[in-house]
Amino acid sequence: MTTDAATLKRPLRADAQRNYDKIVQVAAQAFAEKGTGASLDDIACRAGVGPGTLYRHFPTRDALLAAALHGALDELGDTARRLMAADDPAAALDEWILELARHLRTYGGLPESIATALQDPSSPLCTSCQPMTAGTAKILARAKEAGAVRADVQASDLNALIGSLAWASERRGDSDAALRRLIKLVTDGLRPLSVVE
């Protein structure tokens, strides 16, 4: 927790390190409670620092988001490894899509923040999403090789698609069952004869 990608770059003075950690901790809680758009001023205040200190460490909202969500996004890496070892590549892809959508729904506004970040490789949030993008790429490739997915489906399409579904289900306040239904609607397609299994 005290060792971090951003921290390892250059050692911080003890009080600066303390502030950094406290801001990240408070931010994670604030984003969870109020969503991705939580007030940065409020976060600084609750962390016991001035807004200037927060902006020094995190020049943009995405930078703070990346630091606060780092742990949650890393969990996706574990999920990806598990699914790459699973027997059925097609089922693994379905589970990945569901799991990813669920993760994106946990924080309000997260699908939107990530969709924007994925567009810009220089965004720190985009970097933190690496377990996600890498996971989609690998699991999709494996499903393609198994002939379970059309060859022209791209990983970026899939990420955009899952993100948009997570966004829609968050907007509608859908239950988990409703999310599964919406996802099944997409993965199976709309045609009645399209289900091959």
Next chain:
Amino acid sequence: MTTDAATLKRPLRADAQRNYDKIVQVAAQAFAEKGTGASLDDIACRAGVGPGTLYRHFPTRDALLAAALHGALDELGDTARRLMAADDPAAALDEWILELARHLRTYGGLPESIATALQDPSSPLCTSCQPMTAGTAKILARAKEAGAVRADVQASDLNALIGSLAWASERRGDSDAALRRLIKLVTDGLRPLSVVE
């Protein structure tokens, strides 16, 4: 242009009517330029009125949006009528989905505004979306009867789905061709053997 749903309820004094019309006209332009989140203060200023006047006529952003987008949303009614008269119900649904997504993409942030409005029947923007919701319901029902769509697909699902696709393609700055590809990905489903035509 001077006669309007909101206007017909009760006759407005001449200067009030002039202000009302000017605000709607300026708003339509501002929303087209800056997206759904355009500054209301700026709109009031450009219309030559104080912010108080704007808020008197339109208590919420959605109220102003509804008035400004009324014309554009009404066009969808014509499209729906045309497609209900088309030969192939399945092709008509595909075209409706594409046309709807295109409409939602024309104004920045519109998919989001409409997704929120659809959740709340008392929202004026929800009322203005009536041509859209009615169109989806009718065209979907016809496609279902023709056996072209699974029976468990609901109109609200479809609207959420199209809205989310429009949202994603707007976020990514997709071309029209890319939008078509994304939509085809969804309507056909991801499985290689799923295309029945």
Next chain:
DNA sequence: ACCTGAACACCGTTCAAGT
């Protein structure tokens, strides 16, 4: 009745002054 615009309570951001 309706319009006006000053005033208010918020945002996020910057930066000179401190340590």
Next chain:
DNA sequence: ACCTGAACACCGTTCAAGT
């Protein structure tokens, strides 16, 4: 170097004062 917090430039919203 880093922190501090006042100051700034924006939002949307309200409301007392005018006509």
